[in-house]
Amino acid sequence: MTAPAVDLRSDTVTRPTAGMRAAMAAAEVGDDVYAEDPTVTALQERVAGMLGFEAGLFVPSGSLGNQLGIRLLVPPGYELVCDTVAHVARAELGAAAVFSGITFRTWQAVGGRLDAEAVRALVAPDAGPYLVSTAAIAIENTHNFGGGVVQPPEQVAAVRALAAEHGLKLHLDGARLWNAHVASGLALRELAAGFDTVSVCLSKGLGAPVGSVLVSSADRIAQARVWRKRYGAGMRQVGILAAAGLYALDHHVQRLADDHARARRLAAALGGDPDAAPTNIVVLDVADAATVAAKAAAEGVLVSALGPRFLRLVTHLDVDDAGIDRAIEVLRPLVAAR
Numbered sequence: 001m002t003a004p005a006v007d008l009r010s011d012t013v014t015r016p017t018a019g020m021r022a023a024m025a026a027a028e029v030g031d032d033v034y035a036e037d038p039t040v041t042a043l044q045e046r047v048a049g050m051l052g053f054e055a056g057l058f059v060p061s062g063s064l065g066n067q068l069g070i071r072l073l074v075p076p077g078y079e080l081v082c083d084t085v086a087h088v089a090r091a092e093l094g095a096a097a098v099f100s101g102i103t104f105r106t107w108q109a110v111g112g113r114l115d116a117e118a119v120r121a122l123v124a125p126d127a128g129p130y131l132v133s134t135a136a137i138a139i140e141n142t143h144n145f146g147g148g149v150v151q152p153p154e155q156v157a158a159v160r161a162l163a164a165e166h167g168l169k170l171h172l173d174g175a176r177l178w179n180a181h182v183a184s185g186l187a188l189r190e191l192a193a194g195f196d197t198v199s200v201c202l203s204k205g206l207g208a209p210v211g212s213v214l215v216s217s218a219d220r221i222a223q224a225r226v227w228r229k230r231y232g233a234g235m236r237q238v239g240i241l242a243a244a245g246l247y248a249l250d251h252h253v254q255r256l257a258d259d260h261a262r263a264r265r266l267a268a269a270l271g272g273d274p275d276a277a278p279t280n281i282v283v284l285d286v287a288d289a290a291t292v293a294a295k296a297a298a299e300g301v302l303v304s305a306l307g308p309r310f311l312r313l314v315t316h317l318d319v320d321d322a323g324i325d326r327a328i329e330v331l332r333p334l335v336a337a338r
């Protein structure tokens with residue numbers, strides 16, 4: 001048997017651990033469309049509490065969490081502003097336009113980093129009868145295409161103040177908010193404070209097979225529940241999946257620090273600046289990303305080519321120190337050839 005691949009394409013590729021599978025097998029379940037699944041209810045309450053919100057809703061994907069959040073904040077014909085490479089704008093296949101009648105305008109975020117002045121220059125809260133008015137601002141923390149950057153707290157605070165000043169709503173795409181929490185030492189509640197809706201993923205670094213949670217006020221979550229059903233994502237005995245999420249919250253949050261240390265080590269070995277990999281994502285600028293990815297794959301190291309020169313490597317639960325050593329051994333000569 002050949003050695004298993006070192007899969008650095010994404011932190012979504014993790015498989016449930018033995019402990020997680022045992023928790024799933026033992027989960028108490030009920031019909032969650034009737035709100036009768038005790039494990040789902042426990043997960044929703046737990047995540048809402050951790051983030052400092054009244055209520056939560058378990059959804060099958062982070063994309064749906066984002067889409068339910070922003071549709072509650074932005075009426076049809078209004079705009080959501082976010083950065084040019086935000087997941088909501090770039091990686092959800094136009095869902096906000098298709099399902100909610102929402103348009104976007106975007107600011108340029110250097111390295112994914114939030115700059116409140118760029119947001120201020122863009123928003124048009126009450127644009128009059130001829131221009132599209134802004135209803136909400138979306139921020140991503142950590143920033144995926146920004147290489148896992150943790151948003152500077154003072155910039156987030158400035159955007160919060162801007163939103164309050166103009167009566168704009170705020171959505172947080174917190175797919176990797178856990179990573180921001182562990183890397184910065186800031187409490188989850190602090191990172192989520194002031195947002196109207198927050199979506200967090202259980203299926204990224206936390207290692208659950210499926211699932212995200214949207215948190216907000218009780219009233220908004222009641223509306224999100226209706227929209228979730230309307231979108232066809234009302235799920236039945238789904239406590240079996242929520243149990244994986246609860247297990248991940250118990251066992252896989254603090255260990256994200258290991259992923260962050262491994263990403264730093266990878267970045268230092270391959271690119272030079274470990275500070276450019278503050279959490280679990282390493283971005284490399286190479287001459288020909290597709291060729292590097294193909295050659296590495298032939299040697300059992302999988303990485304993502306996300307643009308002609310843009311390689312992304314993500315550390316996670318299923319890559320240990322030996323895997324990082326192997327990745328460095330394979331990638332170093334390929335990256336050096338640029």
Ligand SMILES: *Cc1c(COP(=O)(O)O)cnc(C)c1O
Nearest residue numbers: 061062063064087140144173175
């Ligand atoms: C992964 C991700 C999502 C959600 O992705 P799904 O694949 O729909 O679960 C949302 N935002 C960011 C920043 C992500 O990285």
